[in-house]
Amino acid sequence: MIRLHRLVNGFGGPAGFLGALIVIALLVMAVGAPWIAPRDPLLVDISNQLLEPGGQFPFGTDQSGRDVLSRVIWGTRASLSVSAIAVVIGMAGGVTLGLIAGFYRGGWIEQITVRFLEAISAIPILIWAIALVGIFGVGDMRVGPFVLANEAKLMILLGLLYIPTLARVTYTTALVQSQANFVLARRLQGTGGLRIMVSDVLPNCLSPVIVQATLLLAIGIIIEASVSFVGLGVQPPTPSWGNMLADARNYLMSGEWWISVFPGAAISLAVVGFNLLGDGLRDRLDPRHAAAVLAT
Template sequence: MSRFARRLSNNFGGGSGLLGAVIVVTLLVLAVGAPWIAPRDPLAVDIVNQMQEPGPGFWFGTDQSGRDVLSRVIWGARASISVAAIAVVIGMAGGVSLGLMAGFYRGGWVEQITMRFLEAIAAIPILIWAIALVGIFGVGDTHWGPFKVGSELKLSVLLGVLYVPTLARVTYTTAAVESQAYYVLARRLQGTSSPRIILSDVLPNCLSPVIVQSTLLLAIGIVIEASVSFVGLGVQPPTPSWGNMLADARNYLLSGDWWLSVFPGATISLSVVGFNLLGDGLRDRLDPRHATAALAT
């Protein structure tokens, strides 16, 4: 067991990375298994049990409508993590593609146009972009022809587009170095086509920093989703979200009903800490230069 624990800890870059992995896995289990794990219906109104303090019957208490706060926190994990995860997938698809092209064809017009455009977008903070774009496109469901796009998917797509510059710059930095490596020059002398070199040689060596950055962007996505939902532009009530739960709880900050804000706020903080610890652990595990520097100090 001790050998297994050491090996598991080393795979996640040390004890802090392993702790982050445990937190993240726990959140994923709660998000996926919410229908079976949550003790009550998160939307069920129970006027008799309004504003119940945390206790044996309601471990996290109840809100102003008598809804179980624990069940709403568990279901809120599904909304927050799904929005962040879909956004990261979209950001990786666009950012890695653009970063690879700009880095591989460094010095040409492809690099100049791509990177200057992405730098202009990245000059404005992501949260400001998110609030502005959600305000422009509106909240609630949007109908595009026969397709119906909910507020969660809409927010995920907007965040994914905003993640593209960050992931593109990370990919570009590595791809620019790898494209000048001797093995790439040798592949060119062999007559290998550029697309094949990009996909089979350059891309695998760019994935490590992209994976680490994506993990950190998941934490940022959770915060942004909560922030946008807090101001009423994200996940719409009565669907539980950590952000709109905090928005409802702000009216009771001075009345002594502390559990309404403490539990969703603590869950957001714990989620961000977990993803950041996991990202730091993966960086230590996947980046040999960082590991060498740590050993030297």
């Protein structure tokens, strides 16, 4: 019982622990889709077209007779991979820019970086994503010797759009940490600026960045679903929660509710899970926020 209590508190409380369980379940589904899915998500069987949930099809079938449960499970892989890799790209660029701008404050590096981030952040990420994917198209794109599929393009574009958000979080923290007494002491010891920035300032910036990255995972799932819904994301027949909803919109008024409900529920559950995990990590990693919550 004590171990369970410590485990729950390790995620910032019951809500964070519940979010962690949801995220772990989604990861298991994404990684284990080939073994967990009961059927081939691409198998077309017109004889089983639009069957209601039950029996051998717990989530029913779609207009092509494909198993909705299998497609939802495989769609987890598409949604999480796009969102996760985009966050990794965003952290690599955002943490670097924010750290440099915050550490070398007061100079032209800070001014250029901050103004650039403000200009990009003025337009919502979803608008940027739809516009850029629309410009580059949905076909494969050749970059030198490499050929980028549409899903890879979406990962890269979304990752670039995450850079301003993560850079601003890093910049704010680095700005405060670079003026702390321990940094001044390290300077007096003759330690180089680059070493101080990487070994002393950077570790203290990671907590808010991790929390923000967790929340961006939820946003990435929504953006991937939105872009796929309008036909600019993951392309059929590859299952994605977004293109499953796009197919289901033609059956909203005809009674086949299961085609839209289950992928929609998967999106909602994933977003709630990452948000709960993000809130829990914020409480766990930021003692000041936890104290403020207890005070109220």
